[in-house]
Amino acid sequence: MPKSFIIKLCIFILTVSVGINAIHSFSKYIHGFAYPSQNDYRRIYFENPVKNPYDLLITGNSKIVNGVNPDLLEIGSFNFASQGESMPVTYAKLNFLEKNNRCDFRYIILGLDYFSFSFSDINDDSYMLYLPPDEKLQPTAKQSDISLNENFNRYMNSNYASDWNVFFMTLFRMASGKNPVITYFKENGQMVQRGVASDNYQIIRNIETDTNAVKYFIKSLAFAKKHGIDAVIVFPPSTKKELANYSGAYRMNFDRFVDSAASKYDVKGILNYTDSTGFELRDFLDVAGHLNENGANKFTAMLNRDVMKIFGRKND
Amino acid sequence: MAFNSFEFLVFYPIVLVLYYIVPVKFRWMLLLICGYFFYYRGGSVIFLFLITIPDYFLARYASSKRNNRKIVFVAAVIFNLFILAFFKYALSQGGINIVMPLPEGITNHVIGAALPLGLSFIILRKICYLTDVYQKTTEAEKNFGKYALYLSYFPSVSSGPIDRYPNYRTQIESCPKFNSGDIVSGFRLILTGVFKKVFIAERLSFLVNEVYSNPQDQNGLTILMAVYFFAFQIYADFSGYTDIAIGISRTFGLELPRNFDRPYFSHSISEFWRRWHITLSAWLKDYLFMPLASYFTSGKHFFSSARYRDITAYISSALITWFLAGLWHGNELSMITWGVLQAVYLTFSLLTKKPRKKFSKAMARRRIPKKLLDFFRALFIFNLVSFTWIFFRSESLAKAFIIIRNLFCNTSFNGKYIFGVISRFDIFLSITGILSILLIDIFDFNDDQKFYSRPAWVRWTIYYAMLFITFFFGVYRSSGFMYVKF
Incomplete structure (x- = not known):
């Protein structure tokens, strides 16, 4: 092989590597202004729930993590929900608290929506980030079960090829002197995201019953019962566009199942705000039903009133 | 893989490194081993080996001077078609089951596992070899290993290009040596192919997948965008694959035939098919259309009236060829409709040849620039082709018609709905x-001469x-x- 060819090839590979790393580092740096860092996630999901004092733990998916502001609840609370959280992840997180001797809280809110039993995956990077570091606590597929190709694709998508729109938007906001923060965490676990929903968007939910999701929902209820924690199931508010995905029959069956599970595991109450008329599109971030900061405060006020009726009555 | x-x-x-380390005369063996390893990662090597054996012997027999060699040749072709039909159509749920009903208990999953990788392409290559040997345009291969490599050559085993045996044989016999020009050119093609697949095709699939899976929910403008996006998605995907295949092969010093030549710049449907999936079009023309046309023009069939013989021969041959081309892609009615539509276009193109020529001349007389005229021609052909892709992409004929209905009847051309998808x-x-x-097509990245005529800084x-x-x-x-999947 001619030497000159090898030299040229090496120069090309070297310049490409340097260039890729430089762009990658710069994009991560810019993203840091808009989004919480990995350290923020670790603090909120693995440190604060262990060291903060609280009587009420709030679990659930993105609708809950965005929608409940623990500062507005009369009972000391921590929002332990996370984006895209499936039922197995909820259960794994409860186990994480148990392992760290933090099952001393008295009440738990289990956030649920009509999409909660349609998925149970924990293979997405966002889930892996929230999962307890102890592999034994991971309930289903582990990182090692995923193929090499799949891991490579996930690595490329999450590390290099993601969120360039946010990069450009953040750069633009910084250049024009505006606040570049899009999403941030409060120390009480609530995630606050900027934005107001637009009716132009659609939301399509592929509804199917994932037995694993149902199984871990039951396990979470059993966990609360085993530890003597009073549980309340909460359905957060949603938008008409999201609700159009669920038929009346589907919702009726879903409610019936949740009712029977709740009575079996001594759940103290079911609060369903799905069809609540108190919310308008401007209270949401998007048509998928995620509340923005104002909407979250509105919802938390309602939730506080109803939760206090249940837990307060018990305290009396 | x-x-x-x-x-x-x-x-x-x-x-690649091993290829240039091993002695030249053993390189084909390395490629054979790698071909089988590549196949092993996506299909059954035993199957590949088993289907290689009969043709090797049958072709040698068909090339002999024995009297019954024609029977052997026909039997060999039928045997190959049977393998294709059995795996592709008999073990198939949905679509038209042309061979036999699916046995109870066999699920789609089983079929997915049973369908051998690149079978359709392997069979076409086998028929091509058998025919060439029978017609004595090439000699039957004596070395079983080299014939096995022809069928298992990993850059082209799964989706082509369908290289002809004489081209392969000449190159493999010439024992190509290291050439840095070939390596650079090959890497460039690989990069172009990956760029087309990963950046273009995968991104375009976002809208296409959403719209084609729920066509009933979409308005006209969203569907129109998805139809155009798919036209480019399939082009980027398939030409990207081909670029990678040709690029890899070029780094081994072996040249695979070109499969795409800027098809969306075509000025007629026949030209489009000379530029799109060139090796398949050429195969269809040489091994199906021409023999059929020759049979129909011979006057031995029911269109024996001399006046209409040529035109009926063309229409009949085109219809049969494109019906089978549709069936080759899949046994769903939508795929067959796609094939038949191509035949309809080609027939219409033939029938309107004279008026179109007159029209061109009239335009030239009015001093309308040729380039402008060519642009509109290309645009028109692109739209015709994009329309046929609706049938190609749709999961069923019913969904294709929903798309067409919404495209033309759902007149809500409000752009805001696209952003919901x-x-x-x-x-x-x-x-x-x-x-x-x-831009890649305008600069013609596949043409080394044109590409290297640009300054180094532009290339880099x-x-x-x-x-x-x-x-x-x-x-x-x-x-x-x-x-x-084909």
């Missing part, structure tokens, strides 16, 4: 992808730009290439 997988990213450089940024990147593939800027864009704006998935 897909070209866009991590496995391949490790496999290929190892093979994919984000503005994805639309921006999708359109950038479409413009990029048009293109290399870096494609690499960085692929790296940072690509969509990495395990979905593989579209044509692998």
Whole structure:
């Protein structure tokens, strides 16, 4: 092989590597202004729930993590929900608290929506980030079960090829002197995201019953019962566009199942705000039903009133 | 093992280095071993080996001077067609079951596992070899290993290009040596192919997949965009695959035939098919259309009236050829409709040849620039082809008709609904992808001479730009290439 060819090839590979790393580092740096860092996630999901004092733990998916502001609840609370959280992840997180001797809280809110039993995956990077570091606590597929190709694709998508729109938007906001923060965490676990929903968007939910999701929902209820924690199931508010995905029959069956599970595991109450008329599109971030900061405060006020009726009555 | 997988990213450089380390006369053996290993990662090597054996012997027999060699040749072709029909159509749920009903208990999953990788392409290559040997345009291969390599050559085993045996044999016999020009040119093609697949095709699939899976919910403008996006998605996907295949082969010093020649710049449907999937079109023409046309023009059939003989021969041959081409792609009615539509277009093109020529002359007299006229011609052909892709992409004929109905009858051409399907940024990147593939065609990256005539800084800027864009704006998935499923 001619030497000159090898030299040229090496120069090309070297310049490409340097260039890729430089762009990658710069994009991560810019993203840091808009989004919480990995350290923020670790603090909120693995440190604060262990060291903060609280009587009420709030679990659930993105609708809950965005929608409940623990500062507005009369009972000391921590929002332990996370984006895209499936039922197995909820259960794994409860186990994480148990392992760290933090099952001393008295009440738990289990956030649920009509999409909660349609998925149970924990293979997405966002889930892996929230999962307890102890592999034994991971309930289903582990990182090692995923193929090499799949891991490579996930690595490329999450590390290099993601969120360039946010990069450009953040750069633009910084250049024009505006606040570049899009999403941030409060120390009480609530995630606050900027934005107001637009009716132009659609939301399509592929509804199917994932037995694993149902199984871990039951396990979470059993966990609360085993530890003597009073549980309340909460359905957060949603938008008409999201609700159009669920038929009346589907919702009726879903409610019936949740009712029977709740009575079996001594759940103290079911609060369903799905069809609540108190919310308008401007209270949401998007048509998928995620509340923005104002909407979250509105919802938390309602939730506080109803939760206090249940837990307060018990305290009396 | 897909070209866009991590496995391949490790496999290929190892093979390339080994290829130039082993002595020249043993290189074909290395390629054979690698071909079987590649096949093993996506299909059954035993199956591949078993279907290689009969043709090797039958072709040698058919090339002899024995009297019954024609019978042997016909039997060999029928045997190959039977294998194709059995795996592709008999073991098939949905669509038209042309051979036999599916046995109870056999699920789609079983069929997916049973369908051998690249079978359709392997069979076409086998028929091509048998015919050439029978017609004595090439000699039957004496070395079983070299024949096995022809069928298992890993750059082209799963989706072509369908290289002809004489071309393969000449090259493999010439024992290609290291040539840095070939390596650079091959790498450039591989980069172009990966860019087309990862940056363009995968991104375009966002809107296409959403719209084609729920066509009933979409308005006219969204469907129109999805139809155009799919036209470019399939082009980027398949030509991207071909670029990678040709590029890899070129780095081994072996040239595979070109499969795409800027098809969306065609001025007629027949020209489109001379530029799109060139090796398949040529196969269809040489081994199906021409023999059929020759039979129909011989006057032995029911269209014996001399006046209409040529035209009826053309129409009949085109219809049969494209019906079978549709069936080759899949046994769903939508795929067959796609094939038949091509025949209808080609027939219409033939019938309107004279008026179109007159029209061109009239335009020239009115001093309308030829380039402008050519642009509108290309645009018209692109729209005709995009319309046929609706049938190609739809999961069923019913869904294809829903798309067509909504495209023309749902007159709500409100752009805001598109943003409900994919984000503005994805639309921006999708359109950038479409413009990029048009630029690739305008600069004709596949033509070494044209590409190297540009200044070095332009070439190197293109290399870096494609690499960085692929790296940072690509969509990495395990979905593989579209044509692998055929």
